[in-house]
Amino acid sequence: MPHQQVKFYQTGTLTVGNRLLDEAHRTVQATMDRSNSLDSGHRACQGCGEALGARYAIDAAMRATNNQLIAANATGCLEVFTTPYPESAWRIPWMHSLFGNAPSVATGIAAAMRVKGRENVRVIAQGGDGGTTDIGFGSLSGMFERNDDVLYIC
Ligand SMILES: Cc1ncc(C[n+]2csc(CCOP(=O)(O)OP(=O)(O)O)c2C)c(N)n1
Numbered sequence: 001m002p003h004q005q006v007k008f009y010q011t012g013t014l015t016v017g018n019r020l021l022d023e024a025h026r027t028v029q030a031t032m033d034r035s036n037s038l039d040s041g042h043r044a045c046q047g048c049g050e051a052l053g054a055r056y057a058i059d060a061a062m063r064a065t066n067n068q069l070i071a072a073n074a075t076g077c078l079e080v081f082t083t084p085y086p087e088s089a090w091r092i093p094w095m096h097s098l099f100g101n102a103p104s105v106a107t108g109i110a111a112a113m114r115v116k117g118r119e120n121v122r123v124i125a126q127g128g129d130g131g132t133t134d135i136g137f138g139s140l141s142g143m144f145e146r147n148d149d150v151l152y153i154c
Pocket of ligand 1: 050075076077078099127128131
């Protein structure tokens with residue numbers, strides 16, 4: 001079976017540095033095919049489960065939607081480490097919501113896309129367990145009650 005040595009380090013930034021290296025020295029992150037929703041340079045710790053989970057989920061969603069994707073993100077660690085003002089590590093249209101209203105914001109984005117006839121644009125909302133099942137539960141419940149066309153990821 002063909003195999004490829006896995007490299008656990010990253011040299012330079014994903015967008016530029018890796019691609020300046022010889023192909024043999026680039027990490028898998030540098031492949032041009034990778035959709036790369038969450039860029040390097042954010043402030044999560046190495047190996048942060050939330051950063052990896054979010055990136056894998058959004059990368060998959062980008063592939064599934066042909067990159068026609070907008071995300072709403074509740075206040076929480078994911079928002080804090082990816083978007084220290086005035087920077088952002090997200091490479092998709094991304095909107096920061098309050099701690100408790102990411103589902104409502106996502107609903108609004110989906111409604112706006114519907115009105116504009118952009119039915120091919122899909123919407124994702126993401127939040128931590130607190131933003132989802134504690135302070136945000138009313139907003140989430142409303143989203144399900146209305147059967148809004150949003151994928152919510154806790
Ligand atoms: C109304 C309101 N109360 C409190 C806060 C402070 N606050 C910001 S993030 C956060 C906790 C987020 O926890 P969780 O949703 O589980 O996400 P995590 O950061 O763990 O990923 C709190 C209490 C806030 N931003 N807004």
